[in-house]
Amino acid sequence: MAEAKIPVDLSNPGQVFACLGFLEAADVLLGSAEGGFDWTKEADVSFRLRANGAENPFGAVLRFLADAKVCRYAPATYKDPPPKEKKKQKKEEPASSQDAISPGDIPETSETFPAPEPDQMSLPIRLVNNSSRKRVIVVSHWSDGSSRNNFKLYAGNRSAANIARAMLMGSREKSKKGQEQGGVKTHGLQALWRGDSKALEGNPFGIVTPMGGSYNFDPRGAWTGIDAGYSPNDQKHGIAASPAVEILAAMGLEHARPYEFETRKVRYGVWGCLLAPLLARPALGAVPLPFPMRRFVFELDLSGKNKVVTFAQEETNP
Numbered sequence: 001m002a003e004a005k006i007p008v009d010l011s012n013p014g015q016v017f018a019c020l021g022f023l024e025a026a027d028v029l030l031g032s033a034e035g036g037f038d039w040t041k042e043a044d045v046s047f048r049l050r051a052n053g054a055e056n057p058f059g060a061v062l063r064f065l066a067d068a069k070v071c072r073y074a075p076a077t078y079k080d081p082p083p084k085e086k087k088k089q090k091k092e093e094p095a096s097s098q099d100a101i102s103p104g105d106i107p108e109t110s111e112t113f114p115a116p117e118p119d120q121m122s123l124p125i126r127l128v129n130n131s132s133r134k135r136v137i138v139v140s141h142w143s144d145g146s147s148r149n150n151f152k153l154y155a156g157n158r159s160a161a162n163i164a165r166a167m168l169m170g171s172r173e174k175s176k177k178g179q180e181q182g183g184v185k186t187h188g189l190q191a192l193w194r195g196d197s198k199a200l201e202g203n204p205f206g207i208v209t210p211m212g213g214s215y216n217f218d219p220r221g222a223w224t225g226i227d228a229g230y231s232p233n234d235q236k237h238g239i240a241a242s243p244a245v246e247i248l249a250a251m252g253l254e255h256a257r258p259y260e261f262e263t264r265k266v267r268y269g270v271w272g273c274l275l276a277p278l279l280a281r282p283a284l285g286a287v288p289l290p291f292p293m294r295r296f297v298f299e300l301d302l303s304g305k306n307k308v309v310t311f312a313q314e315e316t317n318p
Contacts, residue, residue, distance in 0.1 A: 003050035003057075007045070007203055013219070013312055018244065019037070019047040022035065033276070064129050066168075073124060151260075153215060163214060166212060169191075189243045215249065216308045217246050221242075270296070271289070
């Protein structure tokens with residue numbers, strides 16, 4: 001088995017959720033994965049991950065994502081509604097060129113579906129990598145129709161699939177006359193991996209880049225901090241955050257949820273030993289377990305209809 005570790009900020013909820021995403025993905029791709037947090041040095045907290053094989057498990061997951069395609073899926077009877085007339089984007093939402101559903105983006109059909117009714121903007125997705133033995137990872141927590149909190153934070157005219165594509169492949173400006181495609185607007189995980197795979201493998205959460213839209217998991221990219229007439233849209237400013245945090249946090253919440261114990265007040269747990277996904281999932285939800293545990297609480301801020309993750313404080317008397 002191979003083992004590696006990466007730096008993590010325990011007060012950043014998105015990073016913690018993304019650690020579980022690494023664990024879940026490594027278990028699918030490599031098998032027998034275990035992960036846990038090491039806080040023996042408070043100034044140097046890390047997440048440890050080990051799995052079958054000789055490859056760095058973080059690198060294996062990032063390599064899969066760097067070559068993955070995003071496919072929507074829906075019931076066989078589903079059809080996308082006709083496009084609506086484009087409305088002016090609200091100031092509270094960061095600009096994104098990844099909003100519109102492409103006419104050629106036909107959802108795959110599925111006999112099983114997590115929600116009672118499919119919604120165009122929250123159709124679940126499959127991450128498919130044909131070069132990796134056609135491995136598939138399903139990401140669908142935002143469309144969970146069960147009694148669990150689906151923890152869907154994004155809103156408006158952004159689709160889950162297009163956000164995932166922006167996190168993986170980046171986005172481009174609208175093409176000008178004579179151009180086949182517009183210039184690069186934002187970089188995704190794919191560009192970061194090709195630019196310096198070793199740096200991304202060693203510190204995937206520490207590399208930030210301007211992003212036009214996200215699932216709102218990384219508080220470093222929150223646009224609620226300046227609320228005195230400033231709009232990222234008006235100024236055409238990108239908001240720097242980690243695409244690795246955003247896509248892996250969504251993957252981490254596929255089988256686990258933090259605990260929203262009051263309206264927009266959320267608790268999550270971290271565990272101080274190596275655990276398989278089956279035990280790490282309830283640990284993230286701050287369920288009491290016979291392992292070293294720490295618990296954190298944060299508030300979901302509001303920006304228009306969006307919910308935005310903020311930095312957490314540790315509970316001293318959980």
